[in-house]
Amino acid sequence: MSRLIVVSNRVALPRQAAAGGLASALQAALREHGGLWFGWSGKLAAETAAEVHRLRDGMVDYATVDLSRADHADFYLGFANGALWPILHYRPDLVDYQRSHLAGYLRVNEIFADRLRQLIAPDDVIWVHDYHLIPLAAMLRKRGVRNRIGFFLHTPLPAAGLLIALPNHRELLETLASYDLIGVHAARDLRALEDYFLHEAGATMRRDGRMRSANGRLFRAAAFPISIDTDGIAEMARAALSNREIGQLRDSLEGRLLIIGVDRLDYSKGLPQRFQAYARLLEREPALHRHITFLQIAPPSRGAVREYRQIRRELERSAGHINGKYAAPDWAPVRYINKSFPHRLLTGYYRSARVGLVTPLRDGMNLVAKEYVACQDPNDPGVLVLSRFAGAAEELTDALLVNPADTEEVADALQRALDMPLAERRQRWNAMMTVLQKHDITAWRVAFLQALGR
Numbered sequence: 001m002s003r004l005i006v007v008s009n010r011v012a013l014p015r016q017a018a019a020g021g022l023a024s025a026l027q028a029a030l031r032e033h034g035g036l037w038f039g040w041s042g043k044l045a046a047e048t049a050a051e052v053h054r055l056r057d058g059m060v061d062y063a064t065v066d067l068s069r070a071d072h073a074d075f076y077l078g079f080a081n082g083a084l085w086p087i088l089h090y091r092p093d094l095v096d097y098q099r100s101h102l103a104g105y106l107r108v109n110e111i112f113a114d115r116l117r118q119l120i121a122p123d124d125v126i127w128v129h130d131y132h133l134i135p136l137a138a139m140l141r142k143r144g145v146r147n148r149i150g151f152f153l154h155t156p157l158p159a160a161g162l163l164i165a166l167p168n169h170r171e172l173l174e175t176l177a178s179y180d181l182i183g184v185h186a187a188r189d190l191r192a193l194e195d196y197f198l199h200e201a202g203a204t205m206r207r208d209g210r211m212r213s214a215n216g217r218l219f220r221a222a223a224f225p226i227s228i229d230t231d232g233i234a235e236m237a238r239a240a241l242s243n244r245e246i247g248q249l250r251d252s253l254e255g256r257l258l259i260i261g262v263d264r265l266d267y268s269k270g271l272p273q274r275f276q277a278y279a280r281l282l283e284r285e286p287a288l289h290r291h292i293t294f295l296q297i298a299p300p301s302r303g304a305v306r307e308y309r310q311i312r313r314e315l316e317r318s319a320g321h322i323n324g325k326y327a328a329p330d331w332a333p334v335r336y337i338n339k340s341f342p343h344r345l346l347t348g349y350y351r352s353a354r355v356g357l358v359t360p361l362r363d364g365m366n367l368v369a370k371e372y373v374a375c376q377d378p379n380d381p382g383v384l385v386l387s388r389f390a391g392a393a394e395e396l397t398d399a400l401l402v403n404p405a406d407t408e409e410v411a412d413a414l415q416r417a418l419d420m421p422l423a424e425r426r427q428r429w430n431a432m433m434t435v436l437q438k439h440d441i442t443a444w445r446v447a448f449l450q451a452l453g454r
């Protein structure tokens, strides 16, 4: 079996809390298969990649590099999260495009290519992840790397008509053709990718399903919905019940039904709209007062980008406003926490909640939705309220699917979830759990690597 090299900006180092879905998922994918994981150490230093830090844990070797403050600002905050992230999440209005940021992005990709080149053996299979590293394969090819290289995009991909709003889009996106296989989460992302290549980048589609780029390179694209370690997460949720912290949460509810949301503090997650929908429910249904509690866990993310600071302020106001208006001396309708929790606790919190409220405006997949389902008690499962615009909605069709921007619709779905009879909760949960047991993180990894190997 050839060695697998996974490359991503974010790396979940051993005994470090996984930050976000990419890190959680790749950690689970590599745990069983083993391989080398190359990427950013998460640390800043005087110079980018002055040395490669090596570490081994179980089946996984880690090779990480530090970023200089300037490269972190231009590459990660500036271009990746200030320009690419908003356009990929259908927010051209938030794109802050600066040439110096693009230059930093390309510079860091070149440095990564140099360092990685030295680690690659002839029959290694290389799997690059996400929008931070789009041109990496083209840069590796320039350095003579002929190995199989796959790419996986963890975000949504908007329609070509929107993508072209990004200055210099073709120069950047065409480099994707240097990969042998491009994976996306959902059928709609695949349609957008093909549409972009065929109508904006001069590629053609061959009968065998591969595309030929304008400069003659053959590559394939397909959808591979990412998933979770379903059985592992379910087991963790059962074990969590004996945790003191989970008992404390349950006691504090005093019989009230819990609605839970867990999201990085990101404008793509639809948090202001979610708070509004919850407030609307309270306004409409005084009978629910004191009988429900909404727990929103929202660890801060990318705080050096202006929009992320703004959304943080907005949510503080909104949570304060709802509590100010509806709270009683012995009841707060919203518990809002800007802190991150390990899976050991999160799984128990999910299991304690009657409703999982997952309403991003756009999301590549959204693993929280899948984790919430996997953590439920089969005898008394909760209900998932899920945005149609999360990749997960293509698979979890037995959730209550909503348009997150429609306050009344989300409030209706919350009410329906809170009232749902046990038989219907069980039937919906069984259907979703069947999907997650078949399509777990191992199935995702195997499907992608098999397709890359073909």
Ligand SMILES: O=P(O)(O)OC[C@H]1O[C@H](O[C@H]2O[C@H](CO)[C@@H](O)[C@H](O)[C@H]2O)[C@H](O)[C@@H](O)[C@@H]1O
Pocket: 010, 019, 020, 021, 022, 023, 025, 130, 131, 154, 155, 226, 301, 302, 363, 364, 365, 366, 367
């Ligand atoms: O690394 P950060 O800047 O701290 O951000 C965390 C990750 O956010 C995004 O995650 C995506 O990947 C998930 C797994 O495929 C998917 O479920 C989710 O919908 C995406 O938003 C980002 O794409 C990652 O690169 C970041 O590491």
Ligand SMILES: O=c1ccn([C@@H]2O[C@H](COP(=O)(O)OP(=O)(O)O)[C@@H](O)[C@H]2O)c(=O)[nH]1
Pocket: 018, 019, 020, 021, 022, 024, 262, 263, 264, 297, 299, 339, 340, 341, 342, 343, 346, 365, 366, 367, 368, 369, 371
């Ligand atoms: O306090 C927290 C909040 C989130 N997560 C994890 O971060 C991931 C979030 O992934 P998702 O795909 O939902 O969204 P992303 O943050 O990647 O956009 C999930 O595995 C969560 O369990 C966590 O471990 N602790």
